[in-house]
Amino acid sequence: MTTPSIGTVFTPAHDPTRLPAAARAAESAGLDEFWLWEDCFSHGGxxxxxxxxASTSRIRVGLGLMPAPLRNVALTAMEVASLHRLFPGRFLPGVGHGVQRWMEQVGSRAASPMTLLDEYHSTLRALLAGEEVTVDGRFVRLDAVRLQYPVPGAPLMVGGEGPKTLRFAASHADGTLLSAALTDDRLRAACAEVRGAASTDDHPIVAPRLVAVGPGAADRLRAEASRWGFESADEIAVAGDAGEVAAKFARLGEMGITSVLAHPTDDEPDLEGWTAVIGEAAAQLR
Structure with missing residues (x-):
């Protein structure tokens, strides 16, 4: 059995002014990770x-994920390297396709998302490693670009849900970030896809799970599941106290997920209190 790391997600449904307090609450609760989404057109990841x-001192901060079509790869390398240097060992960035409808809206949709991701990922890794990069790809083009402050060995994850993307992440990236709205059956299938293609047995797999606690938790989950297009929340969420959350997270660990991220509902009324319950669940798993 894998005992997963436990973290929370600060989603774009919550005003960014609440972010510093939410990050500190996650750290105070003893959680391992604190993740952010970069959804168009909300928070900048x-x-x-x-x-x-900057608001915390210990907890690892993940970014899942930066859409490859949206950002010039050299600029991404500059920003990612700066955060790695300023906060060594604590930043977990991820890249991926982005939501294609949003990429269409901003005029950045690629004709071949997999080709773009392949070119982008390999170029970004080379830049972070300190190499001078010249590339003339279908989508990525650089001429003798080298970072002044590289970070060799910096982790770089890839996120997605399609089989091709999962196999790419497993074989090329330092970890795979799964989508939030996956049923248990789809999570098992995704984990099997990743494990089958991973070059190491300990390849990290990060998966969010919708969680609600306290009075009205089941009602909030039903409403959230409906917004996500599900008739029931049973297969994508967990409601209850810290013990019930811990039991569900343990079962996700048994699937091979190495980091479980508690995902609040959009209308979570007490984000800091919710985070404290997730911390209690994490403590029960240790």
């Missing part, structure tokens, strides 16, 4: 990651 890192 690298901006909020910098705030979360």
């Amino acid at each position: 690298l901006t909020t990651a910098a705030v979360a890192l």
Whole structure:
């Protein structure tokens, strides 16, 4: 059995002014990770990651994920390297395709998302490693670019849910970030896809799970599941006290997930109190 690391997600449904307090609450609760989403057209992922890192001293801060079509790869390398240097060992960035509808809205949708991701990921890794990079790809083009302050060995994750993307993440990235709205069956299938393609047995797999606690938790989950297009929340969420949350997270660990991220509902009324319950669940798993 894998005992997963436990973290929370600060989603774009919550005003960014609440971010510093939420990050500190996660750290105070003894959690391992604090993750941010970069959804168009909401929080800026690298901006909020910098705030979360500066607001805390220990907890790892993940960014899942930066859409490859949206950011020039050299700029991404500059920003990611800066955060790695300023907060060594605490930043967990991820890249991926982005939501194609949003990429279409901003005029950045790629004709071949997998080709773009391959070119982008390999170029970004080379830049972070300190190499001088010249590339003339289908989507990525650089001419003798080298970072002044590289970070060799910096972790770089890839997120997605399709089989091709999962196999790419497993074989090329330092970890795989799964989508939030996956049923247990789809999570098992995704873990099997990743494990089958991973080059190491300890390849990290990060998966969010919708969680509600306290009075009205089941009602909030039903409403959230409906917004996500599900008739029931049973297969994508957990409601209850810290013990019930811990039991569910342990079962996710048995699937091979190495980091479970508690995902609040959009209308969570007490984010700090919710975080404290997640911390209690994490303590029961240790």
